[in-house]
Amino acid sequence: MLAEYETLRDEVLAAIAHRVAVMNFVFAALTVLLAGLLTRNIGDAVAAAVAIFAVPQFAHAGLLIWLGEYRRSQRASLWLSRLEQRINQEVGVKAMGWEGRSQDPAAKDFEHMAFPYIATVTLLVGVAYAGLAIGGFLLVEWWKVHSDLRLWIPLTGVGVYALVTEAAFLWFFASRWQESRRRPA
Numbered sequence: 001m002l003a004e005y006e007t008l009r010d011e012v013l014a015a016i017a018h019r020v021a022v023m024n025f026v027f028a029a030l031t032v033l034l035a036g037l038l039t040r041n042i043g044d045a046v047a048a049a050v051a052i053f054a055v056p057q058f059a060h061a062g063l064l065i066w067l068g069e070y071r072r073s074q075r076a077s078l079w080l081s082r083l084e085q086r087i088n089q090e091v092g093v094k095a096m097g098w099e100g101r102s103q104d105p106a107a108k109d110f111e112h113m114a115f116p117y118i119a120t121v122t123l124l125v126g127v128a129y130a131g132l133a134i135g136g137f138l139l140v141e142w143w144k145v146h147s148d149l150r151l152w153i154p155l156t157g158v159g160v161y162a163l164v165t166e167a168a169f170l171w172f173f174a175s176r177w178q179e180s181r182r183r184p185a
Contacts, residue, residue, distance in 0.1 A: 001087050005096075008076045008083065012099075015073035019066050023120060026062030030127050033058065037134060044142035048135045052158060055131025059124040060169050066120060067173065071180045125170070132162045 033055060040047050080099035088094050136158045143154045 001083060001090070005080060005083050005087070008080045011076040012073045012080065015069045015076065019069040019073075022062060022065045022069060026058065026065075026124065030055065030058055030062075034127075034131070034134070037138075044138045045146075048138035048142060051131045051135030051138060052161070053135075055135070056128035056165065056169075059128040059131070060173075063121060063124050063173060064176075067176055067180065070117075074180055121173075125166075128166065128169075129162075132158065132166075136162075 033050070037047050037051050037055075077099050084096040084098075084100045087096050136155065139154045139158060140151060143149075143151060
């Protein structure tokens with residue numbers, strides 16, 4: 001049981017390390033992408049398309065990969081909690097309890113990681129919104145020069161696209177997040 005415990009503990013730590021690595025990569029990629037858009041040598045229309053379509057997709061993909069690693073660590077942590085109970089029953093004393101405490105909603109430090117999780121999600125959703133805003137701005141600038149049609153046309157298009165795609169993503173992400181937060185009995 002102790003060998004299983006050590007293996008699963010390594011799994012939890014690896015999933016945490018993978019979440020950090022994913023965020024480092026996504027943050028770096030988005031930083032390069034946004035910096036490239038702001039200091040670009042391409043036309044406003046192409047830059048607008050990249051900002052509107054690519055930036056939110058990078059942010060969303062990063063969040064989904066991060067969530068997958070979060071779920072992986074939660075599954076292993078839950079199993080570890082149950083394994084601690086079996087070990088404690090076997091030895092007759094409460095010798096182990098770290099994972100059990102992290103899985104217990106009544107424990108004082110149960111939500112100790114909520115702030116970094118909220119910060120990660122907020123930052124990446126914010127970057128997606130920033131990409132949409134930058135893309136909308138660049139599209140308007142291009143539209144002013146290249147079209148005689150009213151300006152509300154591209155703004156309405158970007159607005160509808162942003163509302164639909166972001167609402168769909170947020171609903172999908174929130175439902176998967178809630179699934180991962182449920183603890184089976």
